[in-house]
Amino acid sequence: xxxxxxxxxxxxxxxxxxxxxxxxxxxxxxxxxxxxxxxxxxxxxxxxxxxxxxxxxxxxxxxxxxxxxxxxxxxxxxxxxxxxxxxxxxxxxxxxxxxxxxxxxxxxxxxxxxxxxxxxxxxxxxxxxxxxxxxxxxxxxxxxxxxxxxxxxxxxxxxxxxxxxxxxxxxxxxxxxxxxxxxxxxxxxxxxxxxxxxxxxxxxxxxxxxxxxxxxxxxxxxxxxxxxxxxxxxxxxxxxxxxxxxxxxxxxxxxxxxxxxxxxxxxxxxxxxxxxxxxxxxxxxxxxxxxxxxxxxxxxxxxxxxxxxxxxxxxxxxxxxxxxxxxxxxxxxxxxxxxxxxxxxxxxxxxxxxxxxxxxxxx
Amino acid sequence: xxxxxxxxxxxxxxxxxxxxxxxxxxxxxxxxxxxxxxxxxxxxxxxxxxxxxxxxxxxxxxxxxxxxxxxxxxxxxxxxxxxxxxxxxxxxxxxxxxxxxxxxxxxxxxxxxxxxxxxxxxxxxxxxxxxxxxxxxxxxxxxxxxxxxxxxxxxxxxxxxxxxxxxxxxxxxxxxxxxxxxxxxxxxxxxxxxxxxxxxxxxxxxxxxxxxxxxxxxxxxxxxxxxxxxxxxxxxxxxxxxxxxxxxxxxxxxxxxxxxxxxxxxxxxxxxxxxxxxxxxxxxxxxxxxxxxxxxxxxxxxxxxxxxxxxxxxxxxxxxxxxxxxxxxxxxxxxxxxxxxxxxxxxxxxxxxxxxxxxxxxxxxxxxxxxxxxxxxxxxxxxxxxxxxxxxxxxxxxxxxxxxxxxxxxxxxxxxxxxxxxxxxxxxxxxxxxxxxxxxxxxxxxxxxxxxxxxxxxxxxxxxxxxxxxxxxxxxxxxxxxxxxxxxxxxxxxxxxxxxxxxxxxxxxxxxxxxxxxxxxxxxxxxxxxxxxxxxxxxxxxxxxxxxxxxxxxxxxxxxxxxxxx
Numbered sequence: 001x002x003x004x005x006x007x008x009x010x011x012x013x014x015x016x017x018x019x020x021x022x023x024x025x026x027x028x029x030x031x032x033x034x035x036x037x038x039x040x041x042x043x044x045x046x047x048x049x050x051x052x053x054x055x056x057x058x059x060x061x062x063x064x065x066x067x068x069x070x071x072x073x074x075x076x077x078x079x080x081x082x083x084x085x086x087x088x089x090x091x092x093x094x095x096x097x098x099x100x101x102x103x104x105x106x107x108x109x110x111x112x113x114x115x116x117x118x119x120x121x122x123x124x125x126x127x128x129x130x131x132x133x134x135x136x137x138x139x140x141x142x143x144x145x146x147x148x149x150x151x152x153x154x155x156x157x158x159x160x161x162x163x164x165x166x167x168x169x170x171x172x173x174x175x176x177x178x179x180x181x182x183x184x185x186x187x188x189x190x191x192x193x194x195x196x197x198x199x200x201x202x203x204x205x206x207x208x209x210x211x212x213x214x215x216x217x218x219x220x221x222x223x224x225x226x227x228x229x230x231x232x233x234x235x236x237x238x239x240x241x242x243x244x245x246x247x248x249x250x251x252x253x254x255x256x257x258x259x260x261x262x263x264x265x266x267x268x269x270x271x272x273x274x275x276x277x278x279x280x281x282x283x284x285x286x287x288x289x290x291x292x293x294x295x296x297x298x299x300x301x302x303x304x305x306x307x308x309x310x311x312x313x314x315x316x317x318x319x320x321x322x323x324x325x326x327x328x329x330x331x332x333x334x335x336x337x338x339x340x341x342x343x344x345x346x347x348x349x350x351x352x353x354x355x356x357x358x359x360x361x362x363x
Numbered sequence: 364x365x366x367x368x369x370x371x372x373x374x375x376x377x378x379x380x381x382x383x384x385x386x387x388x389x390x391x392x393x394x395x396x397x398x399x400x401x402x403x404x405x406x407x408x409x410x411x412x413x414x415x416x417x418x419x420x421x422x423x424x425x426x427x428x429x430x431x432x433x434x435x436x437x438x439x440x441x442x443x444x445x446x447x448x449x450x451x452x453x454x455x456x457x458x459x460x461x462x463x464x465x466x467x468x469x470x471x472x473x474x475x476x477x478x479x480x481x482x483x484x485x486x487x488x489x490x491x492x493x494x495x496x497x498x499x500x501x502x503x504x505x506x507x508x509x510x511x512x513x514x515x516x517x518x519x520x521x522x523x524x525x526x527x528x529x530x531x532x533x534x535x536x537x538x539x540x541x542x543x544x545x546x547x548x549x550x551x552x553x554x555x556x557x558x559x560x561x562x563x564x565x566x567x568x569x570x571x572x573x574x575x576x577x578x579x580x581x582x583x584x585x586x587x588x589x590x591x592x593x594x595x596x597x598x599x600x601x602x603x604x605x606x607x608x609x610x611x612x613x614x615x616x617x618x619x620x621x622x623x624x625x626x627x628x629x630x631x632x633x634x635x636x637x638x639x640x641x642x643x644x645x646x647x648x649x650x651x652x653x654x655x656x657x658x659x660x661x662x663x664x665x666x667x668x669x670x671x672x673x674x675x676x677x678x679x680x681x682x683x684x685x686x687x688x689x690x691x692x693x694x695x696x697x698x699x700x701x702x703x704x705x706x707x708x709x710x711x712x713x714x715x716x717x718x719x720x721x722x723x724x725x726x727x728x729x730x731x732x733x734x735x736x737x738x739x740x741x742x743x744x745x746x747x748x749x750x751x752x753x754x755x756x757x758x759x760x761x762x763x764x765x766x767x768x769x770x771x772x773x774x775x776x777x778x779x780x781x782x783x784x785x786x787x788x789x790x791x792x793x794x795x796x797x798x799x800x801x802x803x804x805x806x807x808x809x810x811x812x813x814x815x816x817x818x819x820x821x822x823x824x825x826x827x828x829x830x831x832x833x834x835x836x837x838x839x840x841x842x843x844x845x846x847x848x849x850x851x852x853x854x855x856x857x858x859x860x861x862x863x864x865x866x867x868x869x870x871x872x873x874x875x876x877x878x879x880x881x882x883x884x885x886x887x888x889x890x891x892x893x894x895x896x897x898x899x900x901x902x903x904x905x906x907x908x909x910x911x912x913x914x915x916x917x918x919x920x921x922x923x924x925x926x927x928x929x
Binding site: 247 | 710711742743744756770
């Protein structure tokens with residue numbers, strides 16, 4: 001994985017050898033090695049897709065970090081595929097209780113007809129888990145998208161303009177932080193759905209209640225970055241040039257302030273799944289006839305555990321654990337890989353150690 | 364665990380304090396490993412100052428740090444660094460700990476980061492003593508007081524209980540040197556010890572280091588890029604380039620008769636104070652005819668607001684100056700003198716609070732951004748650090764096109780591109796650099812691109828805030844060359860802010876000397892540099908080390924006499 005163009009990494013390398021500084025050398029008629037930049041060697045840049053967040057880190061990873069990232073990506077891809085292809089994979093609908101042959105058995109053991117058995121309500125567990133992936137992915141997508149847009153917009157404005165608006169927004173964000181996040185999500189979900197919900201309204205309610213919890217996080221990060229960038233010479237330079245505030249924000253601050261977001265997104269997504277499952281488990285989630293939801297299924301499986309009926313609880317639970325694990329692995333690896341101090345590198349090939357004549361003295 | 368023996372007794376006079384043999388250091392990176400040091404062999408005798416000079420990235424700091432075994436994890440080392448009979452390269456961590464402090468000590472560039480802010484300096488000196496020897500608390504404290512007195516901290520009995528923030532920058536550097544002395548290290552590695560200091564303080568620290576060598580007989584490895592410092596302090600000089608020592612000679616021989624091409628080039632690039640005989644003639648303004656000045660400051664006062672309930676900080680007070688069209692005004696002063704504040708106030712980055720500051724006929728005291736914005740196309744600004752003054756996500760071409768787009772000078776892409784190419788050409792950068800990102804350019808190239816951006820709209824006024832102080836000497840020369848060429852061709856007025864008198868002397872028609880927010884001297888370049896009136900200007904001029912060991916010796920004596928007379 002050696003990348004031949006060292007100039008591409010956007011982060012500063014902490015090792016003490018900085019870029020070649022020999023431009024004047026090439027101007028004078030000396031015999032010294034010429035600057036590679038002046039020779040146009042770095043001009044060929046990698047294609048754009050190779051510099052996208054996750055791809056860039058994957059190409060740079062190695063060893064254990066690479067393994068973690070790949071396992072995480074595979075897990076995530078598995079669940080996304082499951083969500084997209086749910087109608088094809090699942091043998092029954094998520095709220096199907098009977099077919100042409102009659103009603104499904106209740107708490108039926110895993111069999112050829114019902115791969116992972118059936119629940120106390122008579123639903124097929126396998127189908128419920130597969131359809132549940134759709135609900136989970138959709139909710140997380142909506143929640144993260146909504147919180148990103150709100151968080152970034154508020155963070156940019158608050159950080160750049162400052163003043164009383166900034167004070168008020170920061171105070172509100174702090175107030176939201178002070179609430180236990182699940183309690184807040186429950187309150188918001190009740191307010192939005194009024195206790196009853198169908199597929200769309202249920203997912204929206206869950207997504208929005210998660211959004212409310214997450215907006216302050218994005219707001220905080222973007223605001224802090226904006227405040228830092230505001231004092232950076234390149235932003236001051238834009239001000240000196242007479243650029244308008246919207247132009248400075250969109251062209252100079254926005255893209256620089258959102259660099260750490262892929263990281264928070266992955267870490268937040270796993271939290272969003274847990275919140276969704278928590279809401280469902282407590283009975284504030286989506287109606288079981290409107291959509292399949294792992295948390296609700298877990299709740300219904302509580303009484304089964306004592307009776308030795310393991311299949312109703314294990315599969316939805318494992319689905320939650322694996323998806324959260326997958327997203328967390330991706331997030332943690334991205335975090336380590338984007339920090340040059342934590343990133344593992346191939347060691348420079350060992351040079352043979354020469355023993356010094358005066359070595360070790362009389363010791 | 365083998366205990367490292369100190370072989371002091373068996374050392375003969377001829378044995379070097381440090382000898383580095385065929386040292387090779389490489390760093391693993393994301394891409395190819397970087398060979399930072401490539402077969403360096405150096406010897407330093409006791410009581411000798413060896414200066415290692417070279418541009419950034421030449422491996423001088425890495426070489427010096429290897430003497431203390433202070434290399435990062437991704438370094439691979441081969442060769443030998445023999446210090447008091449031990450090869451530092453081969454020592455274990457605990458053996459290294461014994462060696463550090465006792466045999467070798469380090470003086471860092473930033474003294475403020477080398478001292479722990481939550482302990483008193485006395486405690487920090489005593490800690491080192493107690494780590495390496497048998498000292499009681501009381502003895503250690505006595506020794507700390509004694510050594511602080513030795514390095515010239517006034518009132519050491521009281522100062523020993525003070526915290527680092529209660530010392531000035533120069534005093535902090537003295538404390539760090541005191542720590543090295545207290546432990547009796549035979550070798551002191553000084554990494555750019557005076558770079559962060561003002562010229563007048565630098566001269567004092569150099570005096571102290573000279574005493575460390577002469578009175579205490581310590582060997583000093585001095586890393587610096589300042590050839591004036593080398594001429595002032597060093598006995599021998601090793602010139603490094605791309606990880607190799609290209610030339611090693613006694614200081615007088617090196618300056619009088621440099622052998623290697625690179626050394627010749629390096630010495631040729633150093634701006635020399637007082638070396639020039641022709642000063643730029645002052646243009647229009649002084650010829651008697653009345654011209655409206657581009658910038659006019661009258662009793663200018665800039666106060667930074669204080670925290671609640673505290674009075675503000677007066678950065679600039681009662682400053683009067685004007686810049687005529689086409690004139691280059693150099694503003695010099697040490698850090699905190701207010702020179703950058705004035706530059707920022709002219710472009711509205713800092714608010715002028717009192718008096719009057721008129722820029723292109725617009726009053727900047729209490730200005731409104733909306734009213735000033737149209738005038739911004741007539742003012743350019745070059746920032747100190749080219750690494751941070753470019754948006755890392757825009758290509759150089761896009762960055763240079765920004766001012767054109769903002770002020771609606773060009774709307775179609777083709778015209779913009781042609782203009783950008785023309786601008787790159789005017790700063791002698793190849794036009795294909797337009798598609799590169801800023802980090803793909805070297806520091807000097809970036810600063811030239813920064814100049815191109817500032818000049819994109821053909822401004823009448825350019826404010827350059829320390830444009831070359833982040834650059835290597837050889838690169839600085841090139842940037843200054845490009846600057847003066849463009850200035851002569853386009854004739855824009857310039858406010859050139861710098862702490863380096865030699866650089867300002869090369870470029871400026873008029874020079875203003877700022878001291879603690881006040882303009883203490885103002886005159887043509889020739890007046891200020893050859894016949895300074897104010898005591899501070901005299902001291903400043905006398906403190907600048909010149910890159911000539913013979914001349915610097917005379918200047919040093921003159922400065923000592925000057926100080927004694929005051």
